[in-house]
Amino acid sequence: MLKLRDAARTFHMKAVGNGKLISFWFDRWSEIGVMIEILSERGLIEMGIRREATLEEVLWNQRRKKRHRWPLSNEVEKELSIVKDKLTLDMDMDDVDMWRWKSGFKPSFSTSETWSMIREVATPCTWGQSIWFAHATMDRIAGWNPGVDTTCVLCKRTPETRNHLFFECSFSSLIWEHLVKGLLGIAYSNKWNIMVELVYVPTMEKRKRFCLRYALQVTVYTLWWERNMRRHGDPLRPMQFLAKFIDKSIRNQLSLVQMKEMKGSAGFGGLQFEQPPRCRFARTKDQQIAQPCSCESSRKDP
Known part of the structure; x- marks a missing residue:
């Protein structure tokens, strides 16, 4: 001031x-x-x-x-x-x-x-309406406090940046892949810059673009929520739980849109998301007790 x-x-x-x-x-x-x-x-x-x-x-x-x-x-x-x-x-x-x-x-x-x-006027972002992310990831916080631990709390392996958290992290990438890979097909990507451009592709079918935008918003919100909880010492929530929560949120929103009969929104049934993802390393209950899943162990503190 x-x-x-x-x-x-x-x-x-x-x-x-x-x-x-x-x-x-x-x-x-x-x-x-x-x-x-x-x-x-x-x-x-x-x-x-x-x-x-x-x-x-x-x-x-x-x-x-x-x-x-x-x-x-x-x-x-x-x-x-x-x-x-x-x-x-x-x-x-x-x-x-x-x-x-x-x-x-x-x-x-x-x-x-x-x-x-x-204020300093900058060039408007073309993707600003689809997602707005103004929070500070650990790489930015490190600029203010050089002694802070910047390790991603989701994968416990890599320094946390925006691009890593969404969705290059092994934890968030698995959730994102199961949610939208079936929707995007060969256009699927876990790179942030590609995704925010993809949600504004004018040639994409309107219902498909709506689904993608909403999936992006809910996933970003949920992962940031989980990240903050872990940063503040709250209990870890399994990947399976988060995936089900995001999937249910998306399906509830699509059902609400259909019920309101919004113009151009009917017929979402043809655009299917993947079923809530199961861990790719999932085994039987006895096997899990004998040897924990590698994706779960990767999220434990060393």
Whole structure:
């Protein structure tokens, strides 16, 4: 916030009423700017106006107007004459705080308008409507806290990045593959950049694109939820549980869409997701007791 002080000053000025609440030197009451910034400390002596003076005091204290050697001081004297002429029309009018908008200064303040003028405008992402991911993965957190452990809590093998978590991680990749590989066929990928482009392919059939987008949103949400729980020491939930949860969420949403008979949404039955995935290393119960599944053991702390 401190770095924005200089920028913030340009967003506020005073509309002169009676001048009682306006600092002559430190408020911006003229289009010329803030007087102390224009005339500097030299102006205090040149103009013969004390530092604490209000605009009202300067206008009505019988100060003798004079011709200055410094051109800037003469401009200020001219501005004071203009303001004084206006004040004689209505001395009961209060001073008003004015805030900068794109169209000029107004007596109301807008957070969104101010933000749009100070922010750095970047090129919009074409896939922004399909998924928005603003959370900090461990590679970003490491930039703030170099001592933090960046290992992915899902696979316990690789440093955590956005691309790793979605869906290059051996844990998340298996869930993602079972959910959408049957839907995408040869177009299937577990690369983040490819997936966010794929959800906006204009030639993809509308119902298929809806299914893919919703699957992406639910899977990202669920994996991030699981990741946070593990980071905070909560019990691990098996891959099978998460896969069933995501699958059920998708199917419930598709059923709801069909019930509402949304335009262009009928007939989702022809777009089948895989059944909730079973572990590719699954064995009988006796075998599992004798030797744990490799994908489960990979998620235990070393």
